[in-house]
Amino acid sequence: MTLSASFGRDECIGLVVDFLEVSLHQILWxxxxxxxxIFKQTQKFNALVYKSIHPEINSYIDNTLNTVRNLLSNDFVEKLVMVIKNNKPVERFVFSFHSYYKTTPSGKVTLNVTEIRQQATAIWLTMSQRLGSETHYDRENCTFAFEIHTRNVAYDKMLERQSTEDFQWIVADNIKNPNSVMPIRKLDSNPFCIDVYTEDYRGDDS
Incomplete structure (x- = not known):
């Protein structure tokens, strides 16, 4: 049975942030x-997923997602990137926002909740299967960081508001082209369209 429901703007953004939160924890796991x-099994969108119980890791993820939430409310976000690095990037997990909210005159939008849950679960499953079949990283030498790529209009406005002061903002250097780009899946159910893919830099010693 298909479940549909009407959501307001904040609820839609909350749904996106929930999807991102689970995705980031799944990648780490x-x-x-x-x-x-440091991971426990829990349930989200009727799917079994893994979540970190490490306070510092969770604080970093939560602070990042709070920033993303604020930026989404103003249509400032272009991409959220999770970078696995060993002094330099090894692999980048990219969430690219094409659209995520289109309101109606009533301020509500009807979501196909069943479809969104199914697509989100498929993304998490694909992540787990693909990463589980590949060579993993050197735990002792690798870490991770987040990049939030904003639209051109966003930077000056963010400085004015200072509402995202917990996140360190810098102008990004030119990002080197990856050795390969691998699509994972797309969350594509009105009003959301979020591409998820990886950029692989492994084996690049230059």
Missing amino acids: ACKLYPSE
Whole structure:
């Protein structure tokens, strides 16, 4: 049975942030960047997923997502990128926002909740299967960081508001082209269109 429901703007943004939160924890778990003991199994969107219980990791993820939430409300976000690095980038997990909210005159939008849950679950499953079948990273030498890529109009406005002061803002250097780009899946259900893919830099010693 298909479940549909009407959501307001904040609820839609909350749904996107929930999807991102689970995705980031799933990446950390599947990459085996940290010992399995710091993850617990939980449920989201009727799917079993893994979530970190490490306070510092969770604080960093939460602060990043709070910033993303604020920026989404103003249509400032272009991409959220999770970078696995060993002094330099090894792999980048990209969430590219094409659209995520289109309101109606009533201020509500009807979501196909069943479809969104199914697509989100498929993305998490694909992540786990793909990362589980590949060579993992050197735990002792690798870490991760986030990049939030904003639209051109965003930077000056963010400085004016200072509402995202917990996140360190810098002008990005030119990003080197990856050795390969691998699509994961797309969350594509009105009003959301979010591309998820990886950029691989492994084996690049230059």
